Amino acid sequence: MNIPTKRREIGELTLSRITGGTGSAVVDSLKDIAPDLAEWVIDFSYGDVMSRPGLDLRSRQFATVAALTAMGTAVPQLRVHLHGALNVGCEPSELVEVILQMAVFSGFPSTINALNIAREVFKERGVTPAA
Amino acid sequence: MNIPTKRREIGELTLSRITGGTGSAVVDSLKDIAPDLAEWVIDFSYGDVMSRPGLDLRSRQFATVAALTAMGTAVPQLRVHLHGALNVGCEPSELVEVILQMAVFSGFPSTINALNIAREVFKERGVTPAA
Amino acid sequence: MNIPTKRREIGELTLSRITGGTGSAVVDSLKDIAPDLAEWVIDFSYGDVMSRPGLDLRSRQFATVAALTAMGTAVPQLRVHLHGALNVGCEPSELVEVILQMAVFSGFPSTINALNIAREVFKERGVTPAA
Amino acid sequence: MNIPTKRREIGELTLSRITGGTGSAVVDSLKDIAPDLAEWVIDFSYGDVMSRPGLDLRSRQFATVAALTAMGTAVPQLRVHLHGALNVGCEPSELVEVILQMAVFSGFPSTINALNIAREVFKERGVTPAA
Amino acid sequence: MNIPTKRREIGELTLSRITGGTGSAVVDSLKDIAPDLAEWVIDFSYGDVMSRPGLDLRSRQFATVAALTAMGTAVPQLRVHLHGALNVGCEPSELVEVILQMAVFSGFPSTINALNIAREVFKERGVTPAA
Amino acid sequence: MNIPTKRREIGELTLSRITGGTGSAVVDSLKDIAPDLAEWVIDFSYGDVMSRPGLDLRSRQFATVAALTAMGTAVPQLRVHLHGALNVGCEPSELVEVILQMAVFSGFPSTINALNIAREVFKERGVTPAA
Numbered sequence: 001m002n003i004p005t006k007r008r009e010i011g012e013l014t015l016s017r018i019t020g021g022t023g024s025a026v027v028d029s030l031k032d033i034a035p036d037l038a039e040w041v042i043d044f045s046y047g048d049v050m051s052r053p054g055l056d057l058r059s060r061q062f063a064t065v066a067a068l069t070a071m072g073t074a075v076p077q078l079r080v081h082l083h084g085a086l087n088v089g090c091e092p093s094e095l096v097e098v099i100l101q102m103a104v105f106s107g108f109p110s111t112i113n114a115l116n117i118a119r120e121v122f123k124e125r126g127v128t129p130a131a
Numbered sequence: 132m133n134i135p136t137k138r139r140e141i142g143e144l145t146l147s148r149i150t151g152g153t154g155s156a157v158v159d160s161l162k163d164i165a166p167d168l169a170e171w172v173i174d175f176s177y178g179d180v181m182s183r184p185g186l187d188l189r190s191r192q193f194a195t196v197a198a199l200t201a202m203g204t205a206v207p208q209l210r211v212h213l214h215g216a217l218n219v220g221c222e223p224s225e226l227v228e229v230i231l232q233m234a235v236f237s238g239f240p241s242t243i244n245a246l247n248i249a250r251e252v253f254k255e256r257g258v259t260p261a262a
Numbered sequence: 263m264n265i266p267t268k269r270r271e272i273g274e275l276t277l278s279r280i281t282g283g284t285g286s287a288v289v290d291s292l293k294d295i296a297p298d299l300a301e302w303v304i305d306f307s308y309g310d311v312m313s314r315p316g317l318d319l320r321s322r323q324f325a326t327v328a329a330l331t332a333m334g335t336a337v338p339q340l341r342v343h344l345h346g347a348l349n350v351g352c353e354p355s356e357l358v359e360v361i362l363q364m365a366v367f368s369g370f371p372s373t374i375n376a377l378n379i380a381r382e383v384f385k386e387r388g389v390t391p392a393a
Numbered sequence: 394m395n396i397p398t399k400r401r402e403i404g405e406l407t408l409s410r411i412t413g414g415t416g417s418a419v420v421d422s423l424k425d426i427a428p429d430l431a432e433w434v435i436d437f438s439y440g441d442v443m444s445r446p447g448l449d450l451r452s453r454q455f456a457t458v459a460a461l462t463a464m465g466t467a468v469p470q471l472r473v474h475l476h477g478a479l480n481v482g483c484e485p486s487e488l489v490e491v492i493l494q495m496a497v498f499s500g501f502p503s504t505i506n507a508l509n510i511a512r513e514v515f516k517e518r519g520v521t522p523a524a
Numbered sequence: 525m526n527i528p529t530k531r532r533e534i535g536e537l538t539l540s541r542i543t544g545g546t547g548s549a550v551v552d553s554l555k556d557i558a559p560d561l562a563e564w565v566i567d568f569s570y571g572d573v574m575s576r577p578g579l580d581l582r583s584r585q586f587a588t589v590a591a592l593t594a595m596g597t598a599v600p601q602l603r604v605h606l607h608g609a610l611n612v613g614c615e616p617s618e619l620v621e622v623i624l625q626m627a628v629f630s631g632f633p634s635t636i637n638a639l640n641i642a643r644e645v646f647k648e649r650g651v652t653p654a655a
Numbered sequence: 656m657n658i659p660t661k662r663r664e665i666g667e668l669t670l671s672r673i674t675g676g677t678g679s680a681v682v683d684s685l686k687d688i689a690p691d692l693a694e695w696v697i698d699f700s701y702g703d704v705m706s707r708p709g710l711d712l713r714s715r716q717f718a719t720v721a722a723l724t725a726m727g728t729a730v731p732q733l734r735v736h737l738h739g740a741l742n743v744g745c746e747p748s749e750l751v752e753v754i755l756q757m758a759v760f761s762g763f764p765s766t767i768n769a770l771n772i773a774r775e776v777f778k779e780r781g782v783t784p785a786a
C-alpha cells in the first residue's frame with residue numbers, strides 16, 4: 001500500500017544480486033498464503049538489512065551461512081544462502097571453511113548436516129571446493 | 132600427552148592473535164576441573180580449525196559473531212569473540228552490521244541481546260561504531 | 263495402572279476436541295515402543311495441561327502454534343496443532359498472523375518454514391486464509 | 394531517511410499500547426550503537442507486524458509469551474512482553490496458563506524459568522494470578 | 525484434587541533421592557504463582573518419569589546433565605541436576621566427562637558454560653573431579 | 656599431515672566399537688568436500704573425546720542420545736548413535752527410557768520425534784524394547 005519506492009527498489013536489487021531471483025517471484029510464491037510476507041522479505045530483509053552499506057555482501061553471506069548452520073532449523077534457507085554466497089563471489093572452499101568452523105561453536109552434527117546441503121548445492125552448480 | 136608440537140604451536144599463535152591471550156592462561160583457567168579441555172581449545176579449536184588457511188581471520192570472526200548471536204546461548208563466548216573480532220581488524224561498525232543482520236535470521240531478541248553485549252565490549256575498548 | 267479415571271476422561275475429551283482423534287488411536291500408535299507415553303499424552307498433556315479452565319482452547323492453540331513455529335524442531339507437531347487450531351475455531355487467517363508474528367521473535371526462516379506447513383494443512387482442509 | 398509516515402505512526406501507536414513506552418525512548422536506547430534498529434523496531438516490528446488487523450493484541454501477546462518461553466534465550470524480551478500482555482488486557486492467570494502449557498512443548502525448565510520472570514513482573518505490577 | 529496417592533508417594537521418594545528436597549518444598553516454592561506445577565513436578569516428572577524402573581538413577585542423571593548442557597537454556601536446572609547426580613552416586617569426574625563429551629555434539633561454548641556451573645556445584649559440595 | 660598415530664589408532668578403535676564402521680569409511684564419505692573433517696571426527700571426536708577412560712561407553716551413549724533428542728536438530732546423528740548405543744550394549748528399553756525422560760526436559764515433541772527414529776533403528780536391527 002504505502003511502500004516507499006526506494007526500499008522496494010533497493011531490496012529488489014540486493015535480492016537479485018544474492019538469490020539471482022526477482023521480487024515478483026517472491027511475491028508469487030507467497031501470494032496465496034501471506035502476500036505481505038513477500039513485501040517484508042523484499043523491503044525489510046533485503047531492502048533495509050542486507051543492502052546496508054557497512055558490510056560487503058560476501059561477508060554478509062559468510063555470516064548468514066554461519067548462523068543458519070549453527071541454528072540447524074533452517075535447511076531450505078541454508079540452501080538458498082549457499083547459492084546466494086556463490087552468487088556474490090564466495091568461493092566453495094570458503095563456504096566449507098565457515099561450515100567447518102561451526103563444529104567448534106555449535107557441534108559436529110550441525111557441521112555435518114550443513115556440509116551435506118553444501119555438497120548438493122555445489123553439485124547443482126557444478127563447482128567443487130578446492131583442496 | 133602425545134600432542135604434536137605443530138598443532139600446539141599453531142593453536143597458540145592463532146589463539147594469541149584472536150583473543151590476545153596465551154595458551155597457558157587457558158590451561159590455568161581449566162586445570163582445576165578439566166585440564167584436557169584446555170588442550171582441545173588450543174590444539175583443536177584454535178590449532179586445527181581457526182588456523183586453517185582457507186579463510187581470513189576477519190571473515191572467521193564475522194562467522195563466529197553471527198553464529199553466537201543467532202544461538203543466544205553463548206554470552207561469555209560472544210563477548211570473547213567480539214573482542215577477538217576487534218583484535219583481528221574487524222571494525223565495530225562491521226560487527227554491528229553482522230549482529231543487525233541476525234534480526235532477519237534469528238529474530239530481534241537475538242539481535243538486541245547481542246548488541247547489548249557489543250556495547251559493553253566497545254565501551255571496554257573505548258571504541259564506537261561509526262555512524 | 264493407577265491412572266485416575268478423571269484425568270483420563272478429561273484428557274480424552276480435550277484430545278478429541280483439539281486433534282479430532284481418540285485416545286485409543288494415541289495408545290495404538292505408541293504401544294509397540296512406549297505405551298506409557300500414550301498415557302502421558304492423554305493424561306498429562308491433554309488431561310492436566312490443555313484442559314485447564316483458565317484459558318480458552320483457541321488461545322491455547324495460538325500459543326502452541328507460536329511456540330512450535332519459533333522452536334523449528336517440531337514439524338509433525340506443528341502440523342497436528344495447526345489442524346487442532348482449526349478444529350477449535352481458529353481462523354486460517356489468524357494462524358497466518360501468529361506465524362507471521364514469529365518473524366520478529368525467531369526470524370524469517372522459522373516463519374517461512376511454518377507457513378509452508380500451514381499451506382499444506384490448509385490445502386488438506388480445503389480452507390484458505392482470507393485476504 | 395525515507396520512512397513512510399504511516400508505518401512510523403502506526404508503529405508508535407502499537408508500541409505505546411503494548412509496551413507503554415514511546416518510540417523516542419526506543420530511539421534513545423539504541424542511538425549510540427545501532428540507531429537504525431530503533432527504526433526497524435518501531436516501523437517493522439510494531440508497525441508492519443504487531444499492528445496488523447487480523448489478530449487482536451491479547452492473542453498476539455499470548456503468542457509472543459509462548460514463543461519467548463519456549464525459546465528460552467530471550468529473557469529481557471519475555472519480561473517486556475509480559476508487561477505488554479498485561480498492558481493490553483491479558484490476565485496474570487492467563488499468562489501463567491500460557492507459560493504452564495509450554496511444559497508440554499518445550500519442557501519443564503522453560504516453564505519454570507519463565508514463571509520466575511513472570512513472578513517478578515507481577516510483583517512489579519502489584520498483581521497476582523487468581524487461583 | 526484427584527491425585528492418586530501412588531504417583532505422589534513415588535514422586536516424593538524419587539524427588540528426595542535426586543534433589544535431597546521434599547515435595548512440600550516444591551509446593552511452597554510455587555504456591556504463589558502456579559501451585560499445580562508443583563504437583564506436575566512431583567507426580568509427573570519425578571513420579572511418572574524419573575521413577576521408572578527401566579533405567580538406574582545414575583544413568584538418568586547422566587542423560588539429564590547431557591541434555592541440559594546441550595540445550596544451554598536451563599542453567600538453574602543444570603545446577604539442580606548436577607547436585608542430583610552427585611546425590612545418586614555419580615562421581616564428579618564422570619559428570620565432567622559427560623559435559624566434555626557435549627563439545628562434540630553441541631559445541632565448545634555449551635561445554636565451557638556447563639563446566640563453570642559444575643565448578644560452582646563441586647565447590648559447594650567440597651568435592652573435586654579426580655584427575 | 657602431522658596426525659599422531661596414537662590419536663588415530665585410539666579413535667579408529669572407539670569409532671569401530673560405537674558405529675561398527677571404519678575410519679576409512681568416514682574418510683571416504685567426506686573426501687570430496689571436507690577431508691579434514693574426517694580426521695577431526697576420528698582423531699578428535701572418537702580419539703580425544705569418546706575414548707576417554709573416565710566413563711563407560713554405555714553411559715556415553717546414554718548421554719549422546721539424551722542430548723541429540725533434546726536438541727532436535729540432529730536426526731541423522733541420533734540415528735547413528737542409537738545404533739551405536741545398541742552396539743556398545745545399551746538395551747532398546749534403556750534407550751526408550753532415556754528418550755522418554757527428555758519429555759520432562761525438552762518437551763513432548765522432542766521425545767515423540769526421537770522415538771520415531773528409535774522405532775526405525777530397532778526395526779532395522781530386529782530388536783524390540785522389552786515391555
